[in-house]
Every structure is written in C-alpha cells, then in structure tokens.
Amino acid sequence: MTDVTTPLPPDGAADAAGPAGRPAGRSNRLFLVAGLFVALVLAAFVSGFASSSPDGLEKVAEDQGFLEQGRDHAFADWPIADYAVSGIGNERVAGGLAGVIGVTITFVVGGALVLAVTRLRPRPNRG
Amino acid sequence: MHIPDGFIDAPTSAAYGAVAVAGVGYAVRRASAEVDDQVVPLAGLCAAFVFAGQMLNFPVALGTSGHLLGGVLAAVLVGPWLGAIAIAVVLLVQSLFADGGLTALGLNITNMAIVGALLGYLLFRLVLRVLPARLGSVPAAAGTAALVTVPLAAASFVLQFAVGGTVDLPLGGVTGAMLGVHVLIGIGEAFITAATVSLVVATRPDLVYGARHLLERAPLEIRGAAGVQAGGAAISGAAVTGKVDA
Numbered sequence: 001m002t003d004v005t006t007p008l009p010p011d012g013a014a015d016a017a018g019p020a021g022r023p024a025g026r027s028n029r030l031f032l033v034a035g036l037f038v039a040l041v042l043a044a045f046v047s048g049f050a051s052s053s054p055d056g057l058e059k060v061a062e063d064q065g066f067l068e069q070g071r072d073h074a075f076a077d078w079p080i081a082d083y084a085v086s087g088i089g090n091e092r093v094a095g096g097l098a099g100v101i102g103v104t105i106t107f108v109v110g111g112a113l114v115l116a117v118t119r120l121r122p123r124p125n126r127g
Numbered sequence: 128m129h130i131p132d133g134f135i136d137a138p139t140s141a142a143y144g145a146v147a148v149a150g151v152g153y154a155v156r157r158a159s160a161e162v163d164d165q166v167v168p169l170a171g172l173c174a175a176f177v178f179a180g181q182m183l184n185f186p187v188a189l190g191t192s193g194h195l196l197g198g199v200l201a202a203v204l205v206g207p208w209l210g211a212i213a214i215a216v217v218l219l220v221q222s223l224f225a226d227g228g229l230t231a232l233g234l235n236i237t238n239m240a241i242v243g244a245l246l247g248y249l250l251f252r253l254v255l256r257v258l259p260a261r262l263g264s265v266p267a268a269a270g271t272a273a274l275v276t277v278p279l280a281a282a283s284f285v286l287q288f289a290v291g292g293t294v295d296l297p298l299g300g301v302t303g304a305m306l307g308v309h310v311l312i313g314i315g316e317a318f319i320t321a322a323t324v325s326l327v328v329a330t331r332p333d334l335v336y337g338a339r340h341l342l343e344r345a346p347l348e349i350r351g352a353a354g355v356q357a358g359g360a361a362i363s364g365a366a367v368t369g370k371v372d373a
Contacts, residue, residue, distance in 0.1 A: 038176070047179075102220060
C-alpha cells in the first residue's frame with residue numbers, strides 16, 4: 001500500500017489546499033503581479049518599437065478618400081493625447097510614460113467597474 | 128480600427144451608441160450573475176493587458192499597421208460578459224488619449240466589444256466544439272476565432288459606413304479594402320491571442336474561463352488513458368487510502 005501512496009504527493013497537497021481554495025488566492029496575486037508587470041513592460045518599452053504607419057482603417061480611409069471627414073478629437077489638446085505625455089522631448093519616454101499611465105488607469109477603472117458589477121448581485125449567504 | 132469623429136453621421140452614431148449601451152448593459156447583467164470577488168482584479172488585468180496590446184502596432188502590408196483588438200483574448204480569459212466590459216473600459220480610457228472619437232464610442236464599442244468579444248466568444252466555442260476536448264485545443268480555437276473576428280469587426284464598420292457614412296463612396300471599394308487589410312491584421316490578432324492564451328493555459332489553466340469546462344472533464348480523460356489493469360488498481364488503491372486518511 002505504501003508503494004501506491006508514495007507517488008501521490010498531490011493527495012496531501014490537495015488536502016492542504018482544500019476546497020475553499022485559499023492558496024489559490026495567494027497565487028492569483030503572483031499571477032496578477034506578473035501579468036501587470038508584462039502589461040507595463042509592453043506599454044512602457046515595447047510600444048516604442050511599434051509601427052507608426054497608419055492602421056488598417058486609417059489607411060483605407062486615406063486610400064478611399066474619406067480620411068478628411070475625420071475631425072480632431074475633443075481631447076486632442078490633453079497632456080496625454082496621442083499616447084505622448086506633453087512636455088517631454090524624448091518620444092520614447094513620452095510614449096512609454098503615457099503607456100504606463102494608460103495601463104494603470106485601465107487596471108484601476110476596469111477593476112473598480114467589475115467590482116461594482118459583482119455588487120449588483122444579491123448575495124444571500126454573505127454579509 | 129478606432130473610428131474618429133466625423134466618419135459616420137450623428138444619427139447613426141447615436142443609434143450605435145444605444146446598441147452599445149444595450150449590449151454592455153446586458154453584459155453587466157449576465158456578468159453580475161456569474162462573477163465573484165476573485166475575478167475582479169483578473170478582469171482589471173485583462174483590460175490593462177489589452178490596453179497595452181493595442182499600443183503595439185505591427186506592420187502589415189504597404190505602409191499599413193494593425194494592432195490587437197483583444198475581444199477574443201479577453202472573452203476567452205475572463206468570459207464573454209466580463210470580456211466585453213473589459214474592452215469597453217479600454218475604449219473609454221483610450222478616449223483620454225484622444226484615440227477613437229467620443230461620438231464614435233458607440234460605433235467602436237459595437238465593433239470591438241460586441242462583435243469582437245461577444246460574437247468572437249461564440250465563434251471560439253463553435254471552433255472548440257469541433258476540436259478534441261483537451262486543453263491544447265483552447266489556444267487553437269482562440270486563435271482561429273480571433274482570425275475571423277477581425278474581418279467581422281471590419282465588416283461591421285462597413286455596415287456603419289453604408290448606413291451613415293458622411294461621404295458617398297462606392298461601397299465595393301471600401302468593403303474590399305477594409306476586408307483585405309483586416310484579414311492580414313487578423314493573422315496578427317490570431318498569433319497574439321493564441322500565444323497569450325497558450326501561456327495562461329500552461330501556467331494557470333484554472334483562470335482561463337474558456338478552458339474551465341475542459342478542466343472539469345480532464346480527470347476522466349486521464350483515467351481512461353491510464354487504461355486496463357495497473358492504472359485502475361493504482362487509482363482504486365489511492366481512493367482507498369484517501370478514504371482511510373480522511
């Protein structure tokens with residue numbers, strides 16, 4: 001019997017984890033930190049290497065002749081307009097900083113909105 | 128893919144604004160019924176990741192670039208309802224960066240959140256149905272759905288342009304050009320979506336909404352593959368020890 005039980009360490013691990021999934025919560029934190037780190041690196045550094053050519057829609061609008069129908073954005077004068085923090089000479093720094101600001105705002109706003117969504121649900125068993 | 132102000136007339140933009148409000152409102156209702164507190168930061172992370180991904184324009188053809196739309200990616204990771212909400216959040220935040228017109232927000236949410244995430248997730252499930260029922264099929268199905276969803280989002284723009292374009296143009300030219308370039312962008316979308324989903328499936332498959340039903344089935348599969356005698360004996364032995372331990 002011992003021969004059978006020894007190759008099954010997950011047995012004990014599963015007991016420790018339990019159905020409540022407490023340790024899963026802790027490793028979610030690791031996943032979150034790692035994921036946010038990747039998102040921030042992409043927005044801060046990799047974005048500097050992104051293509052600056054017009055995107056699909058913009059290019060089609062240009063070729064087909066309706067690009068000039070487009071109007072300036074209402075927030076075109078904002079300090080973070082066009083993914084560049086104004087007042088910073090270095091393009092990569094200005095863009096990377098805008099990316100970090102955007103990722104941070106999106107995480108906070110997204111999380112807050114989804115938190116609000118979870119609060120919409122009536123919860124009979126929780127205080 | 129972000130429509131600026133002025134491409135589509137005001138009545139059409141307003142009508143699509145109503146479509147977007149209805150669609151996101153429905154997503155909120157459905158999401159509130161199924162999400163718990165644990166998923167809150169994950170949905171935020173998903174939105175943040177898509178925001179970052181949308182900054183990374185990759186070259187396609189002839190001085191044209193494309194970027195991730197992220198609808199299928201978000202929907203597969205956190206589910207179609209939260210995924211659509213996440214994309215809508217990304218589009219809202221992008222307004223702060225003067226990307227995508229304010230009056231075009233409904234048009235853009237329709238194309239990227241409703242077509243991109245909701246319809247994209249439907250396609251994902253359809254593709255998954257014809258693939259073998261295992262975790263490895265999830266990134267493949269996500270990539271395939273992403274590939275198809277980008278031209279569908281482009282087609283949705285063409286419809287908007289046909290209804291309310293502010294300039295009269297032969298629709299054939301616009302349709303052909305939009306679909307042509309977005310098929311190419313779809314290839315990039317498929318690659319990024321499949322790679323990202325694959326990474327999360329490899330590390331934390333339990334966090335992938337679109338893989339959950341496969342995880343529940345997985346133990347059955349292993350037992351079946353373990354086969355005839357030794358495997359069966361080991362498992363029944365383990366079951367007995369488990370009972371004794373408990």
